[in-house]
Amino acid sequence: MKKLFAILTSLAVASGCHSSFKSLDLVSVEDMKRVVKELSSDQYMGRMPFTEGERLSVSFLADELKSIGFEPAFGESYFQSVPMLMITSKVEGMVKFSVNGKIISFDAPDQVAINSPQPLERVAVESSGLVFGGFGIDAAEWDWNDYEGIDLKGKTLVVMINDPGLYTGDTSLFRGREMTYYGRWTYKYEEAAKKGAEAVLIIHETEGAGYDFNVPRSSSITPRFFIDDKGLTKRCMINGWISAGSAERLFSEMGYNIDMLRSLAAKRGFKPFELDAEFSATISNKISRDSSLNVAGIIRGSVIPDEAVVVTAHWDHFGIGEPQDGDSIYNGAVDNGTTMAWALEIGRMLKRVGKTPERSLILLFPTAEEQGLVGSDYYAQYPPIPMERTIACLNNDMMVPRGKMKDVTMIGYGYSTLDSLYEKVAERQGRYLLPDPNSHTGLFFRSDHFPFHKRGVPSIWAYGCYDSREFGEEWAKSSWDDFIANVYHRPADNYNPDWDWSGIAEDVALAYDVLEELLKANGHKPKMK
Numbered sequence: 369m370k371k372l373f374a375i376l377t378s379l380a381v382a383s384g385c386h387s388s389f390k391s392l393d394l395v396s397v398e399d400m401k402r403v404v405k406e407l408s409s410d411q412y413m414g415r416m417p418f419t420e421g422e423r424l425s426v427s428f429l430a431d432e433l434k435s436i437g438f439e440p441a442f443g444e445s446y447f448q449s450v451p452m453l454m455i456t457s458k459v460e461g462m463v464k465f466s467v468n469g470k471i472i473s474f475d476a477p478d479q480v481a482i483n484s485p486q487p488l489e490r491v492a493v494e495s496s497g498l499v500f501g502g503f504g505i506d507a508a509e510w511d512w513n514d515y516e517g518i519d520l521k522g523k524t525l526v527v528m529i530n531d532p533g534l535y536t537g538d539t540s541l542f543r544g545r546e547m548t549y550y551g552r553w554t555y556k557y558e559e560a561a562k563k564g565a566e567a568v569l570i571i572h573e574t575e576g577a578g579y580d581f582n583v584p585r586s587s588s589i590t591p592r593f594f595i596d597d598k599g600l601t602k603r604c605m606i607n608g609w610i611s612a613g614s615a616e617r618l619f620s621e622m623g624y625n626i627d628m629l630r631s632l633a634a635k636r637g638f639k640p641f642e643l644d645a646e647f648s649a650t651i652s653n654k655i656s657r658d659s660s661l662n663v664a665g666i667i668r669g670s671v672i673p674d675e676a677v678v679v680t681a682h683w684d685h686f687g688i689g690e691p692q693d694g695d696s697i698y699n700g701a702v703d704n705g706t707t708m709a710w711a712l713e714i715g716r717m718l719k720r721v722g723k724t725p726e727r728s729l730i731l732l733f734p735t736a737e738e739q740g741l742v743g744s745d746y747y748a749q750y751p752p753i754p755m756e757r758t759i760a761c762l763n764n765d766m767m768v769p770r771g772k773m774k775d776v777t778m779i780g781y782g783y784s785t786l787d788s789l790y791e792k793v794a795e796r797q798g799r800y801l802l803p804d805p806n807s808h809t810g811l812f813f814r815s816d817h818f819p820f821h822k823r824g825v826p827s828i829w830a831y832g833c834y835d836s837r838e839f840g841e842e843w844a845k846s847s848w849d850d851f852i853a854n855v856y857h858r859p860a861d862n863y864n865p866d867w868d869w870s871g872i873a874e875d876v877a878l879a880y881d882v883l884e885e886l887l888k889a890n891g892h893k894p895k896m897k
């Protein structure tokens with residue numbers, strides 16, 4: 369390490385100018401391998417919050433930050449304690465709807481996947497009148513309000529997943545097929561609660577959700593994590609999903625089917641309406657409270673230290689769980705070991721170049737991303753440098769080491785002027801920008817940059833993914849699909865010493881070059897579009 373540093377320093381001195389050597393030459397693949405091998409080894413037990421695996425993970429990351437030369441980001445500490453509330457819900461008996469006096473019952477979680485986000489041991493919703501609320505969206509900037517003229521007090525709101533643009537492809541309706549945040553279930557839960565509904569039920573459709581019913585089904589019976597904000601955030605008594613088949617059965621009793629409801633909902637001027645039906649369910653909750661740690665280090669800027677760029681990579685994963693092929697440790701080497709290595713390597717490069725940035729740089733490793741962006745959301749509420757002075761967030765997640773990629777896939781393309789900066793830098797590497805080809809699944813809302821974006825900070829998740837320099841697009845797509853089908857969120861997500869790191873090395877250099885511009889006092893200060 370010392371030797372390498374000396375060589376690089378002499379290189380930098382010899383060239384006399386930082387931009388005259390290629391940043392890719394500064395990337396150390398060996399350091400990245402070491403980081404992933406360590407963080408995804410069995411002794412880290414799948415890096416689950418609140419376990420010995422957490423203690424090992426956060427102390428390893430803090431030691432790395434310190435050894436690179438990052439100062440603690442939270443006063444004297446590399447750690448930020450995130451108070452969390454964990455709720456595991458269990459539905460008692462059947463979920464019942466009464467339509468014109470006829471009782472229709474469903475099994476939970478197989479037909480209706482509901483939970484209660486309330487820190488109460490028992491939650492009962494009884495004979496709550498059903499309201500069909502279209503897509504459940506109130507968006508002034510799109511001149512759209514599915515809540516107009518209705519009082520939701522004591523009512524159960526039933527909504528479609530996604531947003532009106534998906535099914536029509538009409539780009540004058542929201543973003544056409546690309547999902548907006550209004551299409552996410554998290555938004556629908558938040559908005560229904562704000563509008564005073566007692567419960568909210570989303571009709572599941574695989575295309576609109578981006579995943580099959582098994583996902584909400586299994587998450588409804590596993591512990592859910594929230595920031596323990598002592599009731600500050602409004603939540604409904606019951607949240608959940610109805611499977612498409614169950615929704616067809618229920619609505620046919622009222623003379624509707626999903627196609628009819630969807631086309632009503634997607635029409636401009638839609639108005640919510642009451643249904644001749646009532647919803648009843650009882651849930652018992654197991655509640656616990658604990659805290660977990662975000663980890664972050666800072667290099668203070670020499671000119672504008674109170675403005676920062678934040679680079680994020682969540683440290684947590686799923687711990688020890690259901691065994692598959694005799695393995696029960698969810699090591700999370702790719703999700704998110706390789707990305708932590710990417711982030712640390714960016715920090716190391718800055719130190720190797722030996723120039724203090726003019727703005728501050730924060731490397732942040734949030735906790736509980738897998739449980740709903742809890743750590744990054746908490747950081748964004750209580751940041752060491754305020755969100756108004758955080759000029760950008762560069763995130764990554766699930767970087768699969770499989771050689772160099774020609775594309776820079778931009779998850780979050782079109783939301784800020786970071787696009788043009790990345791385009792310029794990507795060109796230098798002979799690469800091109802690729803707006804996320806699966807943007808209808810809303811991946812942009814599902815990783816740690818999103819709490820930043822939500823608060824007005826230009827944010828991006830950018831990496832090579834879909835076009836291999838060596839093997840082309842088809843190969844890249846099928847190797848990605850193979851990762852999602854066989855490795856992603858499974859015990860098979862293990863470290864492999866034979867990985868080809870050359871693509872991640874290019875992604876490190878890419879982020880480094882972007883940062884060089886962002887960290888300059890008179891460099892590119894991105895704006896939201």
Ligand SMILES: [Zn+2]
Nearest residue numbers: 703704765766
């Ligand atoms: Zn991840």
